[in-house]
Amino acid sequence: MSELQLKFSREEYAQRLEKTRREMEHKEVDLLIVSDPSNMNWLTGYDGWSFYVHQAVIVPPNGEPIWFGRGMDANGAKHTAYLRHENIVPYADNYVQSTERHPMDYLASILADRGFGSLRIGVEMDNYWFSAAAFASLVKHLPNAKFVDCTALVNWQRAIKSPTEIKYMRSAARIVEAMHARIADKIEVGMRKCDLVAEIYDAATRGVDGAGGDYPAIVPMLPSGAEASAPHLTWDDRPMRSGEGTFFEIAGCHNRYHVPLSRTVFLGKPTQAFLDAESATLEGLEAGLDAAKPGNACEDIAKAYFAVLARHGIVKDSRTGYGIGVSYPPDWGERTMSLRPGDRTELCPGMTFHFMTGLWLEDMGFEITESILITDTSVECLANVPRKLLVKD
Amino acid sequence: MSELQLKFSREEYAQRLEKTRREMEHKEVDLLIVSDPSNMNWLTGYDGWSFYVHQAVIVPPNGEPIWFGRGMDANGAKHTAYLRHENIVPYADNYVQSTERHPMDYLASILADRGFGSLRIGVEMDNYWFSAAAFASLVKHLPNAKFVDCTALVNWQRAIKSPTEIKYMRSAARIVEAMHARIADKIEVGMRKCDLVAEIYDAATRGVDGAGGDYPAIVPMLPSGAEASAPHLTWDDRPMRSGEGTFFEIAGCHNRYHVPLSRTVFLGKPTQAFLDAESATLEGLEAGLDAAKPGNACEDIAKAYFAVLARHGIVKDSRTGYGIGVSYPPDWGERTMSLRPGDRTELCPGMTFHFMTGLWLEDMGFEITESILITDTSVECLANVPRKLLVKD
Numbered sequence: 001m002s003e004l005q006l007k008f009s010r011e012e013y014a015q016r017l018e019k020t021r022r023e024m025e026h027k028e029v030d031l032l033i034v035s036d037p038s039n040m041n042w043l044t045g046y047d048g049w050s051f052y053v054h055q056a057v058i059v060p061p062n063g064e065p066i067w068f069g070r071g072m073d074a075n076g077a078k079h080t081a082y083l084r085h086e087n088i089v090p091y092a093d094n095y096v097q098s099t100e101r102h103p104m105d106y107l108a109s110i111l112a113d114r115g116f117g118s119l120r121i122g123v124e125m126d127n128y129w130f131s132a133a134a135f136a137s138l139v140k141h142l143p144n145a146k147f148v149d150c151t152a153l154v155n156w157q158r159a160i161k162s163p164t165e166i167k168y169m170r171s172a173a174r175i176v177e178a179m180h181a182r183i184a185d186k187i188e189v190g191m192r193k194c195d196l197v198a199e200i201y202d203a204a205t206r207g208v209d210g211a212g213g214d215y216p217a218i219v220p221m222l223p224s225g226a227e228a229s230a231p232h233l234t235w236d237d238r239p240m241r242s243g244e245g246t247f248f249e250i251a252g253c254h255n256r257y258h259v260p261l262s263r264t265v266f267l268g269k270p271t272q273a274f275l276d277a278e279s280a281t282l283e284g285l286e287a288g289l290d291a292a293k294p295g296n297a298c299e300d301i302a303k304a305y306f307a308v309l310a311r312h313g314i315v316k317d318s319r320t321g322y323g324i325g326v327s328y329p330p331d332w333g334e335r336t337m338s339l340r341p342g343d344r345t346e347l348c349p350g351m352t353f354h355f356m357t358g359l360w361l362e363d364m365g366f367e368i369t370e371s372i373l374i375t376d377t378s379v380e381c382l383a384n385v386p387r388k389l390l391v392k393d
Numbered sequence: 394m395s396e397l398q399l400k401f402s403r404e405e406y407a408q409r410l411e412k413t414r415r416e417m418e419h420k421e422v423d424l425l426i427v428s429d430p431s432n433m434n435w436l437t438g439y440d441g442w443s444f445y446v447h448q449a450v451i452v453p454p455n456g457e458p459i460w461f462g463r464g465m466d467a468n469g470a471k472h473t474a475y476l477r478h479e480n481i482v483p484y485a486d487n488y489v490q491s492t493e494r495h496p497m498d499y500l501a502s503i504l505a506d507r508g509f510g511s512l513r514i515g516v517e518m519d520n521y522w523f524s525a526a527a528f529a530s531l532v533k534h535l536p537n538a539k540f541v542d543c544t545a546l547v548n549w550q551r552a553i554k555s556p557t558e559i560k561y562m563r564s565a566a567r568i569v570e571a572m573h574a575r576i577a578d579k580i581e582v583g584m585r586k587c588d589l590v591a592e593i594y595d596a597a598t599r600g601v602d603g604a605g606g607d608y609p610a611i612v613p614m615l616p617s618g619a620e621a622s623a624p625h626l627t628w629d630d631r632p633m634r635s636g637e638g639t640f641f642e643i644a645g646c647h648n649r650y651h652v653p654l655s656r657t658v659f660l661g662k663p664t665q666a667f668l669d670a671e672s673a674t675l676e677g678l679e680a681g682l683d684a685a686k687p688g689n690a691c692e693d694i695a696k697a698y699f700a701v702l703a704r705h706g707i708v709k710d711s712r713t714g715y716g717i718g719v720s721y722p723p724d725w726g727e728r729t730m731s732l733r734p735g736d737r738t739e740l741c742p743g744m745t746f747h748f749m750t751g752l753w754l755e756d757m758g759f760e761i762t763e764s765i766l767i768t769d770t771s772v773e774c775l776a777n778v779p780r781k782l783l784v785k786d
Contacts, residue, residue: 005629048625049611052521052724072711072753076623093711094735097728099545102519126495126526128445133519133544135528151526152492194598194605201594205587212587212630215612218442230469232441236398237605318465318486329722331445335490342487360465 006045006082007255008164013082016043019157020059029148030119031111032059033138035130037328039154040067041256044083048076051129051328053096054103060116068107070096104134108141117142122150128330155336158325160350165325166373168257169352171211173371173383175252176261179203180385183248187240187392189267193222194237200250207254214253216260217332221249228365231358242268245389247358247367251332252383258324258332260354261383262367265390276312277366278389281357284308285370285387288320288339288355292372292379298343305357306341314359321356324371349376399438399475400648401557406475409436412550413452422541423512424504425452426531428523430721432547433460434649437476441469444522444721446489447496453509461500463489497527501534510535515543521723548729551718553743558718559766561650562745564604566764566776568645569654572596573778576641580633580785582660586615587630593643600647607646609653610725614642621758624751635661638782640751640760644725645776651717651725653747654776655760658783669705670759671782674750677701678763678780681713681732681748685765685772691736698750699734707752714749717764742769 006013020043024032034057040046043057044065055069064087067077071090078088089110095103111117123138124130126149139147161169182203187196200220207213223233225244240246244267251260266274284305291304302320309316321339324332332354337345339353351374358367368389371382399406413436417425427450433439436450437458448462457480460470464483471481482503488496504510516531517523519542532540554562575596580589593613600606616626618637633639637660644653659667677698684697695713702709714732717725725747730738732746744767751760761782764775 047627048623049614049627049723050625052611052726072624075753076626079620079623079626094733096712097715097726097731123525125529126524128521128524130525131519131521132516132523132525132528133542135525136518149526192605194600198595198598201598202591205591205594207587207630210630212585212628215627218445219608221442227472230441230472231465232443233469233472234440234442234608235605237600237603319489322490330442333445333490338490340487360468 004082005080008045010082012162012164013043013045016157017059017065020154023153023157024059024122027122027148027150027153028120029122029150030061031116032122032150032153033124034059034154035124035134036127036154037129038326042158042326043154044081046077046081047256048073048080050076054134056107058111060114061119068110102133102137104137105141108138111142118144120146120148122148122153124151125149126151152336155334158334159323159336160348161325161352165257166350168255169259169325169382171209171254172252172257172259174208174211175204175213175254176250176259177383177385178208179250179252180248180261180263183265184390187265187267189242189393190239192237192239193235196222196240197235204250204252211254214256216251216253216258217327217329218251222246223365226363229360229363231360231365240267245270245274245364245366247365249358249367256326256328258327259371259382260324260332260369261371261385262358262369263385263390264366264368265392267392270389270391273361273364274366274389277359277361278368280309280312280314281359281366281368282387285355285357285368288357289370289372289379292347292355292374293377294347294349294374296347298337298339298345298347299341301355302339302341316359321353324352324354347374349374352382397475398473401438403475405555405557406436406438409550410452410458413547416546416550417452417515420515420541420543420546421513422515422543423454424509425515425543425546426517427452427547428517428520428527429547430522431719435551435719436547437474439470439474440649441466441473443469447527449500453507454512461503495526495530497530498534501531504535511537513539513541515541515546517544518542519544545729548727551727552716552729553741554718554745558650559743561648562652562718562775564602564647565645565650565652567601567604568597568606568647569643569652570776570778571601572643572645573641573654573656576656576658577783580658580660582635583632585630585632586628589615589633590628597643597645604647607649609644609646609651610720610722611644615639616758619756622753622756624753624758633660638663638667638757638759640758642751642760649719649721651720652764652775653717653725653762654764654778655751655762656778656783657759657761658785660785663782663784666754666757667759667782670752670754671761673702673705673707674752674759674761675780678748678750678761681750682763682765682772685740685748685767686770687740687742687767689740691730691732691738691740692734694748695732695734709752714746717745717747740767742767745775
């Protein structure tokens with residue numbers, strides 16, 4: 001194996017572990033099974049596209065975390081995680097997609113062997129990577145353990161970003177700027193949508209300023225016309241048409257840290273509906289940014305935005321943003337804070353959000369969004385992309 | 394909304410539903426909750442990047458399936474699924490990533506309202522998109538239901554491909570050929586790996602012969618040198634080096650149908666270890682292909698390949714292939730058949746596999762693979778990429 005490549009100092013990993021253990025103590029959990037690849041990365045540095053098989057990072061009562069995963073991925077763990085090799089525990093390949101044995105059967109036996117079988121064990125109950133079958137296996141094979149739902153326990157520890165994390169996000173911001181610049185440069189009537197996507201990937205992957213682009217957790221979204229009322233349709237190979245608006249929901253990514261940013265392009269003469277959506281969004285964005293400061297709550301940003309929308313006669317019933325940072329597919333959100341009424345989480349310096357002001361109306365969609373960093377006194381937009389509806393001929 | 398865009402005939406969707414119901418009957422299941430986006434797509438046509446929130450297709454005892462998902466994705470369902478609009482059932486946005494309510498709470502109430510609360514209900518227990526919390530919610534809110542594990546029930550119905558599916562896979566094959574041609578054309582010492590990835594994405598996304606490229610379910614894997622002993626590390630922005638081998642594990646994708654194919658490139662004079670791996674792989678591939686014919690079993694391909702490897706002194710302890718077809722992240726495999734000893738599934742005409750012959754040795758990796766279609770009498774390689782170690786000065 002070649003040398004270990006850590007993205008953060010060992011001190012930073014130690015602080016993360018300590019923060020996590022403090023919260024485990026608070027929840028009276030002795031041991032934590034972390035299934036979320038973003039959390040696995042944040043705790044240990046582990047980075048690989050191996051989350052399609054069962055794997056986990058275990059935070060035991062004392063000492064280093066334990067990486068648990070498929071045998072062929074152990075080398076990847078040795079290469080990317082700061083852990084000592086004895087704490088990288090592989091399982092045999094005949095556990096993969098078997099109907100007879102489950103990787104969690106084996107994890108249970110490991111935990112039992114180490115004397116952890118009767119502990120209070122935290123699990124991420126509502127995580128993509130912790131299936132109903134995984135839980136059933138643990139419950140069956142660790143009958144004396146008490147399981148505690150710790151969904152998002154680690155995610156919450158990630159909310160305030162360190163200087164190095166912010167540095168990576170600034171690189172991601174430069175990348176998303178380049179992606180939007182490429183769109184503005186290349187988009188035209190008659191261009192097949194898949195060819196425009198190729199341009200977006202090109203800018204995203206080559207990166208900027210010596211910082212290469214990593215794969216964003218979501219593929220580019222760029223629905224046009226009436227399809228843009230459906231925000232999560234992906235592209236096709238039909239040509240871009242005159243008289244249609246298209247929004248671009250994309251993110252730059254560097255070292256797995258994301259900065260999402262959306263803009264909307266109209267080919268031809270924009271309809272009044274697009275101009276109205278632009279006015280409402282821009283005014284609302286400013287109002288939301290004014291409310292984005294330490295001491296205020298997440299919901300204050302949403303309420304400020306929704307109040308402006310209401311004056312424009314627009315009702316938005318979906319949340320208007322979420323925490324961002326390190327992530328893996330299928331979502332670049334942190335799945336903790338939401339910018340929506342009722343979320344009273346206090347805004348603190350170092351928190352980062354995608355202020356997702358998208359409007360999905362009956363027969364169109366409109367997105368001009370910002371990724372923001374809460375500073376000591378107010379807010380900073382991480383990327384600098386002209387904040388307007390882009391109109392081309 | 395613009396017009397409905399179906400990728401298959403209504404007859405084909407009806408046949409798929411009938412096949413699924415037949416298997417449900419066999420398992421004595423009255424109603425099936427399908428969480429896997431590939432299965433949702435195969436049953437209804439639904440296609441969107443919305444699997445980061447809870448969603449499902451319900452196969453009720455009679456009539457059309459029901460799409461269940463986030464409110465903002467209902468338009469996407471109307472646009473891509475053949476279902477009548479009354480069978481597209483959205484949930485409110487305050488269920489999204491809430492700590493107070495779970496989308497499955499609401500699904501349970503819908504099922505109860507329709508009189509399905511006491512049925513035998515199949516669920517995909519070991520699916521990424523069916524979390525432990527989702528199951529706990531259903532169990533809690535449908536106390537009179539009996540739940541039956543139906544993991545991969547639908548996946549198995551997908552094993553034999555229809556003519557239209559094979560047509561889409563042939564387009565995907567043309568795309569993966571173009572991706573490998575691009576690599577052969579562009580790769581050189583000193584090129585940053587992220588720039589090479591940009592070239593791969595460009596070929597993948599623009600597509601060929603009028604068929605645009607869709608996003609593959611896995612990002613390009615291209616580890617070099619000793620890192621290639623870790624098969625699932627993704628790229629970085631360091632330059633390609635002379636004296637190193639790199640394998641490329643990539644897939645073409647069209648209309649969500651995948652054809653994966655791997656090749657290996659050596660920059661400089663290949664070491665004896667690479668030449669030996671090439672000989673063993675090519676000889677083993679031929680042996681495996683000879684065993685790939687109707688009437689034989691999945692394991693026969695693996696045994697033929699492993700026998701050749703053994704003569705070359707190589708032990709491969711991971712499976713050597715899996716079913717392929719329609720898929721979404723994080724995996725382009727179908728998660729049914731495995732080419733490995735013990736899998737006695739009979740090979741039938743229309744089945745498609747990635748014959749994944751990869752060797753991950755202590756300090757190198759080597760992959761020359763084929764995606765194959767079982768024909769009426771033997772086997773066909775779907776893509777045509779020179780089957781050799783590519784050497785560039």
